[in-house]
Amino acid sequence: xxxxxxxxxxxxxxxxxxxxxxxxxxxxxxxxxxxxxxxxxxxxxxxxxxxxxxxxxxxxxxxxxxxxxxxxxxxxxxxxxxxxxxxxxxxxxxxxxxxxxxxxxxxxxxxxxxxxxxxxxxxxxxxxxxxxxxxxxxxxxxxxxxxx
Numbered sequence: 001x002x003x004x005x006x007x008x009x010x011x012x013x014x015x016x017x018x019x020x021x022x023x024x025x026x027x028x029x030x031x032x033x034x035x036x037x038x039x040x041x042x043x044x045x046x047x048x049x050x051x052x053x054x055x056x057x058x059x060x061x062x063x064x065x066x067x068x069x070x071x072x073x074x075x076x077x078x079x080x081x082x083x084x085x086x087x088x089x090x091x092x093x094x095x096x097x098x099x100x101x102x103x104x105x106x107x108x109x110x111x112x113x114x115x116x117x118x119x120x121x122x123x124x125x126x127x128x129x130x131x132x133x134x135x136x137x138x139x140x141x142x143x144x145x146x147x148x
């Protein structure tokens with residue numbers, strides 16, 4: 001039986017390992033981490049996304065996302081258009097961005113799905129329940145450190 005501290009050390013090492021996997025994939029595709037996650041979010045979303053949605057999904061500051069979006073517009077991968085006035089803007093892929101995403105981010109999404117399919121349904125359900133429980137508990141406990 002593992003102690004809570006032993007589980008934490010292993011859990012954090014696993015999370016850091018995931019981050020390194022995705023960082024390496026982004027690098028292989030010639031993308032910054034931020035650009036990779038923007039494309040990823042757009043491709044896995046079933047609705048149009050805004051810059052605000054992207055910031056919420058990838059947990060990056062608005063300025064970081066804005067800088068990545070500017071470069072992606074310059075590279076011809078995305079377009080940013082008005083939505084509901086100037087406070088929110090839709091971010092959509094161009095044809096060039098669609099083609100690039102099919103050869104990159106779509107392959108990553110397919111492998112992630114396959115990795116979950118390596119588990120049976122009960123294992124996937126248990127993994128999701130336990131991750132959600134940990135996340136909820138951690139969020140509640142860390143709320144005391146948040147600035148108002």
